Amino acid sequence: MITLSNINKTFRVARRQAGFGRAVKALFSREYELVHALRDVSFTIKDGEMVGYIGPNGAGKSTTIKIMCGILTPDSGLCEIDGRIPWRERIAHVSKIGVVFGQRSQLWWDVPVIDSFELIRDIYKTDEKTYKYNLEELTELLDLGEILKTPARSLSLGQRMRCEIAASLLHSPKVLFLDEPTIGLDAVSKIAVRQFIKKLNSERGTTVILTTHDMQDIEALTERILFIGKGRILFDGSLAELKKHSSRRKTLTIEYTGAAPEITEGMTLKEKKNGHLIITLDPEVLPVSDAIAYLAGKTELIDVSVSGITAEEMVAELYKEYQL
Amino acid sequence: MKLYMKYFSIQFKSQMQYKATFILNIFGRIVMSFATVASVLFMMVRFNEIEGFTVSQTLLCTSIVTMAFSLSEVFARGFDIFPRLLGNGEFDRILVRPRRVIFQVLASHIEFIRLGIFIQAVAVLCYAIPGSGVVWTWDKILTLFLMISCGGAVFFSLYIIYASFAFFTTEGLEFMNILTYGGREFGRYPYSIYGKRILKLLTYVVPLALIQYYPLLYLLDRVKNPFYIFTPVISLLFLIPSYAFFRIGLRRYKSTGS
Structure with a gap:
C-alpha cells in the first residue's frame, strides 16, 4: 500500500542572464528562483x-x-x-x-x-x-x-x-x-x-x-x-x-471517386488529397450515421473508416487544456 | 567485507577486459612517477641535505607518502570522481540499494591502475632503505606500517571532504586539490621544511604531519619517545569530521536533488 498525502516539494534554482558581466555578478550574489516541483500531491495505490x-x-x-x-x-x-x-x-x-x-x-x-x-x-x-x-x-x-x-x-x-x-x-x-x-x-x-x-x-x-x-x-x-x-x-x-472526460470527436476517413463532397455543419476538414478525405466530426452536432449518409449522398464512397480519439491525441489535448 | 571482495572481483574482471590498456597504464604511471623521484634527487644532489635529512632519508619520506596517497587513490576512487557520480545518476542508484552509502561509493570504484604508483613507491623505498641508516627493529616496522596505512586513511578523509563539497557546488572544487595532490607533492620532503606555521596547520587542522613528520623522527632515531610511533593513529580522528561533513552534504542532496 502506497500513500502520499499533501506532498510538497520546491527547488531553488539559480538563475542568471547571459553575458560576462552577469556571470561575474552571479559570483557574489545569486538570484534564486523557487520552482514548485510538487504541490499538494496526494494519492493512494493499493x-x-x-x-x-x-x-x-x-x-x-x-x-x-x-x-x-x-x-x-x-x-x-x-x-x-x-x-x-x-x-x-x-x-x-x-x-x-x-x-x-x-x-x-x-x-x-x-x-x-x-x-x-x-x-x-x-x-x-x-x-x-x-x-x-x-x-x-x-x-x-x-x-x-x-x-x-x-x-x-x-x-x-x-x-x-x-x-x-x-x-x-x-x-x-x-x-x-x-x-x-x-x-x-x-x-x-x-x-x-x-x-x-x-x-x-x-x-x-x-x-x-x-x-x-x-x-x-x-x-x-x-x-x-x-x-x-x-x-x-x-x-x-x-x-x-x-x-x-476529453472531447468525443471522431475522425472520419473516406475514399471516394467522383467529385469531392462539400462538408457540412459539424464537420471540419483536416486533410484533402485526391480521392481521399480526412474529416473530424463532432457527434453532438452531427451523428456519425448521419454524416456517412450525407457523404454517401454527395459522392461515390469506396471506403469509410471511423476512429475515436487516440490516447496520444487525448494527452496532447489535455496538455493544451491545462496549458502545460 | 565479503561483499567488498565481490565488488573487488567484478571490477578486477572489468578492468582486466582491457589487458593492454591496463598494463600500459600501470607501466606509464611507474615511469611518470619516477619524474617525481628524479626531482627530489636533483634537489638533494644540490643541497646534500635539508634540515639534516639526507637524500635517502628524504626518499624514504617520499616513498611513504606516495604509498599512502596511492592507497587512497586505489580504494577511494569513488570519492575522487564523486561529482561524476552525482552528475550521471549513479549516486541515485546507490541510494536505492540496501547498503550503506559510503560503503557503496568505496566498493563500486576500485582503480587498480593506480597501483602502479604504489609499486613504484615500494621500489623507491627499497632503494632508500640501505642509505637511510634505519635499523629495522619491530617498533620501526610497526611505525612504517602505521605511517602508510593511517596515511592512506588521512588522504581518504580528504577525498571524502572533497566529495562532500560536490553536494553543495558543482564547480570550484579545485582548491581541494591543494590538500590532496598538494599533500602528496609537499609530502616528498618532511613537512618541517616549510616552516613552523605550515607544520602546525598540518598537525592540528589537516593531520598530514602526524603520518609523516613525527613518526619519521622516530624512524630516524631523532626522538626516542615511543609516543611518536602512534601519532599516525591519532590522525584517524580526522575521519570523524569528514564523515560528519559527508552526512550533512547527503542530507542536503536528499532535499535538493542535485
Whole structure:
C-alpha cells in the first residue's frame, strides 16, 4: 500500500542572464528562483495495482518517483509505503522495491550480465533459493538464456532493457518503479517488455508504477492513470474515464471517386488529397450515421473508416487544456 | 567485507577486459612517477641535505607518502570522481540499494591502475632503505606500517571532504586539490621544511604531519619517545569530521536533488 498525502516539494534554482558581466555578478550574489516541483500531491495505490504516471517533461514525475524511492525528502507531506517512510528507513525500504531507470544502467558494463546479477544478489542479501527461482523464471519469461553470458556493453538496447528489468526483480520486490522502460526500444522489444510487465503484475501481484511518454504503454498496461502537470495531480482514474472526460470527436476517413463532397455543419476538414478525405466530426452536432449518409449522398464512397480519439491525441489535448 | 571482495572481483574482471590498456597504464604511471623521484634527487644532489635529512632519508619520506596517497587513490576512487557520480545518476542508484552509502561509493570504484604508483613507491623505498641508516627493529616496522596505512586513511578523509563539497557546488572544487595532490607533492620532503606555521596547520587542522613528520623522527632515531610511533593513529580522528561533513552534504542532496 502506497500513500502520499499533501506532498510538497520546491527547488531553488539559480538563475542568471547571459553575458560576462552577469556571470561575474552571479559570483557574489545569486538570484534564486523557487520552482514548485510538487504541490499538494496526494494519492493512494493499493497492493497489486498497476498505475501509469504520465505528464509532460518537467511536470514532477521523476520527483515523485524519487520521493517514493527514498532518494529525495519532500518539504512537507506524508509518504508511506508499506508502513515505512522511504527517506527515514532507506535501507529497509529499498530492499523491498525495485527500480528501473530507463535511461541509466545498473549493470556493470564490462562483465557478463550474470556476474552483475550475482553481485546484485549479494547486495540485496537474497537467499540462494529465491535467487535461483527468480533467475530461472526471469530467464524464461524475458528470454535471457544466451544474453546472460554477454557483457552488458555489447547488448542491444532491447536486450539490455530486458536485463535491467530482470536485475531489479531478482530480490522479489513488492513494488516496481519503472521510469520510461520502453524508451528507444523497437516494436518487438516494446511488446515483449509490456507483456512481461503485465504478467508480473497479474501473476506475482507486484505493484507496478510506470512513467512513460509512450501512450501505447499506458493503453496496453494500466487500468489506472495518474496525470500530473505543473506539479499537481490533474487527473486520477481509468483510461476510459479520461477518454470520456476529453472531447468525443471522431475522425472520419473516406475514399471516394467522383467529385469531392462539400462538408457540412459539424464537420471540419483536416486533410484533402485526391480521392481521399480526412474529416473530424463532432457527434453532438452531427451523428456519425448521419454524416456517412450525407457523404454517401454527395459522392461515390469506396471506403469509410471511423476512429475515436487516440490516447496520444487525448494527452496532447489535455496538455493544451491545462496549458502545460 | 565479503561483499567488498565481490565488488573487488567484478571490477578486477572489468578492468582486466582491457589487458593492454591496463598494463600500459600501470607501466606509464611507474615511469611518470619516477619524474617525481628524479626531482627530489636533483634537489638533494644540490643541497646534500635539508634540515639534516639526507637524500635517502628524504626518499624514504617520499616513498611513504606516495604509498599512502596511492592507497587512497586505489580504494577511494569513488570519492575522487564523486561529482561524476552525482552528475550521471549513479549516486541515485546507490541510494536505492540496501547498503550503506559510503560503503557503496568505496566498493563500486576500485582503480587498480593506480597501483602502479604504489609499486613504484615500494621500489623507491627499497632503494632508500640501505642509505637511510634505519635499523629495522619491530617498533620501526610497526611505525612504517602505521605511517602508510593511517596515511592512506588521512588522504581518504580528504577525498571524502572533497566529495562532500560536490553536494553543495558543482564547480570550484579545485582548491581541494591543494590538500590532496598538494599533500602528496609537499609530502616528498618532511613537512618541517616549510616552516613552523605550515607544520602546525598540518598537525592540528589537516593531520598530514602526524603520518609523516613525527613518526619519521622516530624512524630516524631523532626522538626516542615511543609516543611518536602512534601519532599516525591519532590522525584517524580526522575521519570523524569528514564523515560528519559527508552526512550533512547527503542530507542536503536528499532535499535538493542535485
